[in-house]
Amino acid sequence: MSASTWKYSTGILSSFYLEIQEWQRPDFIRVVHSMAPTLPHLSSLLRAFFSGAGKTWERFTSEFAPGGLIDEASLEEKELAWMLPTNDINEGALGSFRVMMRQQPQLSLSVQNAQAMYFRNETQAFMKQYFVKPEDLHTGEDQKREQEIIEHSHQRMAEKEATRKKRQQKRQEKDLWLEALELVLDETKVPGLKGEALKDMLDKFKVVGAPDLGNVNRRSKVGAIREALIVAIEKYNNGTWRIAGEDEGEGDESSDLGDDEPSALEPISDWEETDTED
Structure with missing residues (x-):
């Protein structure tokens, strides 16, 4: 110069x-x-x-310079390439707060301020001398907020538990109702079933182990439920399936068969066939 x-x-x-x-x-x-x-x-x-x-x-x-990247770039390209010239947005008290909350979003404002003061003012010696209890590390506002969170969590847990017990009670009542419900084994009576009676009968058949009812539920159309029940009754009457726990041969002529002879309604299992061949 x-x-x-x-x-x-x-x-x-x-x-x-x-x-x-x-x-x-x-x-x-x-x-x-x-x-x-x-x-x-x-x-x-x-x-x-x-x-x-x-x-x-x-x-x-x-x-x-003339002919350079910036000189030849369009206005749209310049806007896309623009960035802050400094890192000031993440510096200073507000910038530090933004970075801290991004890394630890669970921190309260008072805790963040306390951390900033701790590192800035070198308060370790003071804390060693006066902060002798765990609760000393928390302000009254923090304790109040934590207590509110705990109470809210307990309330939510109590509501969920009450809902679970209510559902369990309804399920038990439904099971007792289905257990006492008389099974309709006459397909001519199925068209007379309507509304909840029809849906309960469907549940009853599923409970006793009727086959081929997996695609039908209480929300299915009435015609589909009746058709599925009629098919299940027909299969029961022709011996394709039996009610779980039902005595072998009950309600049919196979009751006169001896104890050692298999029923016509019950297929011979694989191990029985093997023993017979031996």
Whole structure:
């Protein structure tokens, strides 16, 4: 920087510029000039700084040159490529709070403030001396909030348990009702079943082990339920299946068969066939 860059009037700095541009902080330049007599290396330091920075400025500003990436980019591309020039958004008290809450979202504001004060004010010695109980680490607001959370959790658990018991009671009542319900084994009576009576009969058949009812439920159409029940009754009457726990041959002529002879309604199992062949 040449000495002609600085202009003086009657020994007092009146105006100053760098490459014909006004300084952004003329008061700062004035202070530096007032201290210049006490800074013998100021001129050499400035030369060294600008000599090194000049190379970096050329590298940083090359993309702004005519024909460069930024010069040829469209307005839309510039908007897409734009980013904050500094990391100020994550610095300072508010920035630190944003980063902390992103990493630990469960923290309360008072706890975050306490952590910031702890690291900034070096309060470890104070805590060792006065914070002797676990509850000392929590403020009254934190304890109140934690208690509210605990009470809410207990309330939710109690509501879920009450709902579970209510469902269990209904299921037990339904089981008792189905156990006492008389099974209809006459297909001619099925068309007379309507509404809940029809749906309960479907559940009854499923309880006693009637086959081929997996695709039919209480929400199925009435016609589909009646058709499935009629088919199940027909299969029962022709001996395709039996009610669980029902005596072998009950209600049919096979009751006259001997104990050692298999019923016509019960298929011979694999092991019985094997023993017979042996």
